[in-house]
Amino acid sequence: MLGRADNVDNQSLRGFLRMVETNYPDELVRIREPVNPRFDMTALVFELERSGKNPVVLLESVAGYDMPVVTNVAANRRLLAACLGVDVRDLPTAFRERCQKYIPCELVAEAAWNEVVIEGNDVDLNKLPIPLQFSVDGAPYITAGQISARDPVSGVDTTGFHRLMLKGKNRLGVSLHSRRRMFEFHRRAEERGKSLPAVITIGTHPLHYMGSMVYAYPPNVRKFEIIGGLFGEPYRLARCGIEDLEVPAGAEIIIEGEILAGVREPEGPFGEFTGYASYRSTQNVFVAHRIRMCGDAMYHAVTSGMSKDHILVSCITREGEILNALRRNLPNVRNVHVPHTTCGAFVAFISMKKTADGEPQMAIMATLGTELYTKYVIVVDDDVDIFDLNDVMWAVATRVRAEKDIFFIPGAKAAILDPTSDPENFTVTKMGVDATRPAGRDFAERLVISDEQRARARSILEAAGVKL
Ligand SMILES: Cc1cc2nc3c(=O)[nH]c(=O)nc-3n(C[C@H](O)[C@H](O)[C@H](O)COP(=O)(O)O)c2cc1C
Numbered sequence: 001m002l003g004r005a006d007n008v009d010n011q012s013l014r015g016f017l018r019m020v021e022t023n024y025p026d027e028l029v030r031i032r033e034p035v036n037p038r039f040d041m042t043a044l045v046f047e048l049e050r051s052g053k054n055p056v057v058l059l060e061s062v063a064g065y066d067m068p069v070v071t072n073v074a075a076n077r078r079l080l081a082a083c084l085g086v087d088v089r090d091l092p093t094a095f096r097e098r099c100q101k102y103i104p105c106e107l108v109a110e111a112a113w114n115e116v117v118i119e120g121n122d123v124d125l126n127k128l129p130i131p132l133q134f135s136v137d138g139a140p141y142i143t144a145g146q147i148s149a150r151d152p153v154s155g156v157d158t159t160g161f162h163r164l165m166l167k168g169k170n171r172l173g174v175s176l177h178s179r180r181r182m183f184e185f186h187r188r189a190e191e192r193g194k195s196l197p198a199v200i201t202i203g204t205h206p207l208h209y210m211g212s213m214v215y216a217y218p219p220n221v222r223k224f225e226i227i228g229g230l231f232g233e234p235y236r237l238a239r240c241g242i243e244d245l246e247v248p249a250g251a252e253i254i255i256e257g258e259i260l261a262g263v264r265e266p267e268g269p270f271g272e273f274t275g276y277a278s279y280r281s282t283q284n285v286f287v288a289h290r291i292r293m294c295g296d297a298m299y300h301a302v303t304s305g306m307s308k309d310h311i312l313v314s315c316i317t318r319e320g321e322i323l324n325a326l327r328r329n330l331p332n333v334r335n336v337h338v339p340h341t342t343c344g345a346f347v348a349f350i351s352m353k354k355t356a357d358g359e360p361q362m363a364i365m366a367t368l369g370t371e372l373y374t375k376y377v378i379v380v381d382d383d384v385d386i387f388d389l390n391d392v393m394w395a396v397a398t399r400v401r402a403e404k405d406i407f408f409i410p411g412a413k414a415a416i417l418d419p420t421s422d423p424e425n426f427t428v429t430k431m432g433v434d435a436t437r438p439a440g441r442d443f444a445e446r447l448v449i450s451d452e453q454r455a456r457a458r459s460i461l462e463a464a465g466v467k468l
Contacts, residue, residue, distance in 0.1 A: 037062050041069065069298070092336060099320065102217075113247075123289070145163075154220070157222055159208070162178075165270070173283070195261045198259050199254055210230060253294075257286055272304070273417070315338040351382050352381070353382045364432030368409065405435065
């Protein structure tokens with residue numbers, strides 16, 4: 001199934017699948033029974049998630065198509081940690097450190113996606129097994145499309161996911177609502193009266209997915225160099241046929257084209273990461289000129305909505321970016337957690353070993369100044385497990401005095417897709433919560449059961465036949 005058995009590129013989606021199949025076989029589910037491209041994939045992934053499972057899912061047979069679909073590639077912290085070779089709890093720190101080691105890319109002559117080339121009138125995006133994910137979606141959406149383009153001013157390229165609505169055989173609606181580099185590159189091209197040459201890459205390694213989400217880095221650095229930092233070796237790219245743009249040589253499918261200047265068309269609705277239908281969009285249009293793909297290409301879809309596949313990488317990248325910002329000034333910050341439950345964006349938990357009052361407030365301001373999407377920040381002492389929602393809520397319940405520990409910042413810039421943001425200017429009221437104990441004076445003593453006592457209890461229970 002993974003093809004090219006002896007020659008799987010470790011930087012490719014296939015390389016990742018091979019690693020999962022070999023080292024974590026229980027985390028790969030193959031569905032051989034034909035599935036319907038309308039809704040089956042989403043329902044399968046959400047059912048797995050409800051039962052606490054987050055395996056990669058390979059749909060070997062999709063009715064009406066002869067290409068397999070892989071999804072839920074990035075839904076599992078254990079597998080993402082394995083991509084970086086670290087323990088799950090060290091993931092934000094390892095990610096933050098690695099993505100600051102920019103490694104120049106390697107340009108290679110051969111690309112996996114050069115085996116099949118479709119151009120001109122033969123281009124027909126309807127032939128790709130693009131699933132329809134939610135009943136509210138305006139059309140099937142390409143959800144794992146990494147769009148690459150060059151800054152028309154500096155020539156430095158970028159890569160990032162942007163939702164792509166299937167509108168016709170060579171036409172896709174695109175929303176650049178996160179307003180980061182791609183939005184700005186398109187704005188600069190349009191200002192010069194030009195469309196923006198761009199390539200959509202489908203089917204890349206999860207480290208590409210992760211690295212593409214980084215946003216706080218110098219403008220002369222290529223995102224592909226950050227992804228190289230995550231791989232710990234130069235990222236292998238190959239030139240395609242549009243403006244000599246370079247894309248990962250091991251990708252499954254690429255679509256060459258342009259984001260049109262001066263054209264806006266209705267795009268959406270789409271089932272977004274917030275768990276709501278999104279009707280907000282920048283309404284751009286991508287026109288495809290050429291498709292290239294592997295002879296035995298796999299189609300990759302991110303399961304959208306509030307699934308882990310859609311959100312987990314955002315959680316980890318935000319955790320890394322916030323940690324980066326906090327550690328500059330507050331070395332006593334221990335860790336950051338952006339829980340999936342809060343759409344992987346809107347709430348951040350920070351744990352710190354507080355040495356003086358006022359430090360949580362500094363951490364809250366730095367976080368809100370770093371992460372546009374985050375609107376509530378809760379700071380706890382380092383005896384609280386920020387990866388355990390129950391523990392964080394216990395700290396809020398027992399260490400917060402509302403009149404002095406909760407404060408508001410009205411009118412702050414927020415995510416366009418946040419349903420609470422003002423439809424006129426996308427602002428919200430942000431909130432900081434200091435759930436730490438007061439410094440320099442006695443506070444109520446926390447009850448603890450020692451590790452030794454816990455271990456003894458476990459062995460007694462096991463002997464009594466209780467499965468823990
Ligand atoms: C699965 C997924 C889908 C995304 N879809 C969009 C989208 O449709 N539009 C958008 O502007 N950002 C989207 N994002 C966020 C961008 O990919 C992210 O902000 C990225 O860093 C932007 O890259 P850029 O700086 O090259 O624009 C998505 C992120 C993920 C993980």
